[in-house]
Amino acid sequence: MSEQLNFEVPTMAELIAKGEEPEILFWVGCAGSYDERAQKTTRDICKILHHVGIKYAVLGTEESCTGDPAKRAGNEFLFQMQAMTNIEVLNSYNIKKIVTGCPHCFNTIKNEYPGLGGTYEIIHHTQLIQQLIDEGKLKAEGGESFKGKKITYHDPCYLGRGNGIYEAPRAALEILDAQLVEMKRCKSNGLCCGAGGAQMFKEPEKGNKDINIERIEEALETQPQIIAAGCPFCMTMLRDGVKLKDQDQNVQVLDIAEITARANGL
């Protein structure tokens, strides 16, 4: 199982130059593009797409921030500038279907782009994985066994409460034959990792605890071997929490895409 991709990731520009169209556009997102840890998830999503033979493409250098953190921080101008620029690019490529690696990009494109002229069929990567499992194209074989492992899943706010997606990520874990344990606060009652609403980019206000510590304590109460995430920002917050609790030797924080890729030996 190598980190390196043994295939080329096609960009939209390349496909169009060849006169081809992708079935789905993979919207990578800023974290997925630049954050070292999230890049692994990005590569794993590509591996899954490649493995099942879906024709996909990325925008590459033509992708830009969706504007989500600007909007949550109150800068509607910057958000709409980003949105309209992105929509122009997406529409010029006649994009119909998008998969994102990030709940924040997902939420923004799904809910806030249509009003600005960008309407697409959009899914989060955990939904793609669920669909592929349902269609029988993706299984959990040929790779690492997660059988009996204790996994707890942390709901990202913008996937869960924000858009009501609770089952897809869990479905991706269910086929592992692992032991899924829920935290006390889960699903619609899930506790935020502390990164949303542009908090990722600033120091927290004064308080008696950081939010990710509160969350990680709750996650560790389930005594998991793996904490599953579905969002690059949650990933950062949860990993920081695990490290601060000196549990990084015992507990892994993995994205659903990474777990799926590993289970299939990709």
Next chain:
Amino acid sequence: MTMLRVALGQTKMFFRPIPAGLHLVVYVGFVIINLEVLEIMIDGIFGTHRVFGGLGSLYNFLIVSFEILALGVWLACAIFLIRRNIIRLKRFRGVEMTNWPKSDANYILITEILLMTAFLLMNAADAKLQALASDHYITAGAFPVSQYLQNLLPNTEASLITIERSCWWFHIIGIFTFLNYLPYSKHFHILFAFPNTYFSNLEPKGEFTNMANVTNEVKAMLDPSFIPEEAEAGRFGAKDVNDLTWVNLMNAYTCTECGRCTSVCPANITGKVLSPRKIMMDTRDRLEEVGKNIDKTGSGFDDGKSLIDTYISREEIWACTSCNACTEACPINIDPLAIITELRRYAVMEESQSPPSISAMLGNIENNGAPWKYSPADRLNWAKEN
């Protein structure tokens, strides 16, 4: 549909079964016992007594259920008082639960207990008078609860009549007084819950509104040939309550300060100053103040105060993670996040004021299309190296 489910059906209350059960007793009690109030009013106006008594066994059934519900309401309110004042649950404390909000809650509960006591005492006296075959007191009703109060009452007809009449008057005056108290109290939720849920946001919670006045300007910037529609002058975001929508303001009046929002807020749980309940209470208090100013001096008066800074601090609005736990928790779909967002919009777009790291993040998006300082040219590097 949402109104029927959430307000009438109280579905969101049941995430916390104990208070939900108790609340349901008071709610059903309030609604059903109002049938009895109808009779009390007709009797009062026409000088009749137990005018529905002719319904026979149906009437007995009704009185039995009123009595049982009255006892239920009495007990539920007593338990609520204990939860607030003796157990002092964390949800009912907090910086915003100062004198008035605290007393308001107690006044409501005590009033309900007194009204129910009067109702049951009235029935007890009435039953005794019926047994004495006193004039005017026709035999009607069955009294499974108040029969136990009969021994507490005197046996003479005159004093029984005095007690029965006093309780009757106390009950009816109490109800009318309470109705007038409602609009000044958080108890207004019993009415506002309905329009509030009817007008609540049904879009996915993750969706924030796109500001139409910004769309106009951005379109004009990107495309010089674009002619903006009749532009709406006004502020970006909200500095004061005048800048909020009427739904935001109705939310503020509907809030019953139960604190479910604050108890699930990740910022509040970890000791930050942000409390979604305080956001709603501040909005309402400021609105009251602006209203008084207008009454006194006419509109356009500037008292030098505003919702942001005077009431809600910058520290509060920047502590929010926009996680929507508060909106999910609210039993009547109040949206504190919408107000926080408007305040942030004002701070950022009108004043260019935000925490330095937020300003840096916004600068990065503007300059290189990512919240961090990375070159757009490096966006695909993940595919090339490891």
